[in-house]
Amino acid sequence: MxxxxxxxxxxxxxxxxxxxxxxxxxxxxxxxxxxxxxxxxxxxxxxxxxxxxxxxxxxxxxxxxxxxxxxxxxxxxxxxxxxxxxxxxxxxxxxxxxxxxxxxxxxxxxxxxxxxxxxxxxxxxxxxxxxxxxxxxxxxxxxxxxLTDYKNAAGARSFLHPYYDEVNQALYTIRLQAPYLTPVISFEIRNNLPEELKELVASHLKGIDFWERFKEYFENSYQNIIHIASDTRAAGIITVTTAIQSAYSLEAGKGINSWDAVVYRSLLEDPAVMDFLERGVLSDFP
Known part of the structure; x- marks a missing residue:
């Protein structure tokens, strides 16, 4: 969850x-x-x-x-x-x-x-x-x-429970590896979570096949963000960082771990990616 x-x-x-x-x-x-x-x-x-x-x-x-x-x-x-x-x-x-x-x-x-x-x-x-x-x-x-999965080998819950678990915090991050036009992406659970919560998040996300579902969504979203960055830089009114921060604020209101919120937050937390979006060569994208 x-x-x-x-x-x-x-x-x-x-x-x-x-x-x-x-x-x-x-x-x-x-x-x-x-x-x-x-x-x-x-x-x-x-x-x-x-x-x-x-x-x-x-x-x-x-x-x-x-x-x-x-x-x-x-x-x-x-x-x-x-x-x-x-x-x-x-x-x-x-x-x-x-x-x-x-x-x-x-x-x-x-x-x-x-x-x-x-x-x-x-x-x-x-x-x-x-x-x-x-x-x-x-x-x-x-x-x-x-389906009918619900517990781990110890007999405890293997899924997060939306009514009980304190998960209104960033749970995971997407990492990008250069080249940033077509990056290699990976997924990691955030290290600042309590160990017990990290284990439950890992079990939960595995049980709902999260990464395979989210990966394609992220790849498509990222390509769209490169288009947005190109247009934003061409307009010269606001910075790409400001545009992405505004988008993140809007999406986080739907849930701090909603998919678009995760996309924007992951980019904002990666200085190298943001530098690329602000100043890198985006000539492949009109």
Whole structure:
């Protein structure tokens, strides 16, 4: 994740109670599990979505047979796809369509995310299928890359959590190696991050295939910036540095790790690249 976002406005436990209160089918099962579900929702918040010491509920403890446990798992997962007049349809739609985000909080790609990612996958944790704190707006690509991955070898979260992790800071930088008209680019996580956060950022970015996605975007953006630098120098009104600083200020408002913000910040932090853009030969670009 590259942006911390506010938790959902709706209270997850209140929504859970409303959901279970209007379900008629399997009422006996829901009656048995409600207390433990509520406790588990609170535990999720306390542990900030970390699965350590929080294994999935054993649904067999709330039913009479193994087959019934399998069926009730499907029932819990099915709560995520309610009819339009049932809870939590409106609450889920609010997260999908009215999240007010300008970039995906999981990867930073520009554009409002329209899908929801289960931080702890509902196939493993069906009890969290409609836990609003477990549902994060995400772009389609992040959804497809992350799938059901969620923990590392130690059993802790392997992905950043947009509601909990303090990541509203620059997380990574793009490095350019001369020749700067067609540079070799590389990616590195910033050294000033706490070691634990660095490891989590690395795991997160690997899990969403970040670099392969971002690399092409950066290459195209950089070529456009060379055009902008050429035009800015020709106009002679402001410096290239001022133009890029202004662009960075605008893009950072969408998220300090949104893709364009990363592009502009990486350039501004590299004196050799900025000197090239201000004074280097850009004759290949009219």
């Amino acid at each position: 590259v942006t911390k976002i506010p938790k959902p406005d709706d209270d997850s436990i209140e929504i859970l109670n409303l959901v279970l209160g209007e379900r008629v089918k399997f009422k006996k099962f829901y009656g048995r599990i409600t207390k433990d579900l509520t406790a588990r929702y609170r535990q999720y918040d306390v542990q900030k979505g970390c699965p350590t010491g929080m294994p999935p509920l054993m649904l067999r403890n709330y039913v009479e047979t193994d087959n019934e446990a399998i069926d009730r798992k499907k029932s819990l997962i099915g709560l995520y796809n309610p009819e339009t007049d049932k809870y939590p349809f409106n609450e889920l739609e609010k997260l999908r369509k009215k999240n007010k985000l300008l970039a995906c909080p999981v990867c930073g790609e520009l554009g409002r995310p329209r899908t929801l990612d289960h931080c702890l996958p509902k196939t493993t944790y069906p009890e969290f299928a409609i836990h609003l704190l477990n549902l994060v707006p995400a772009c389609d690509w992040c959804q497809g890359e992350k």
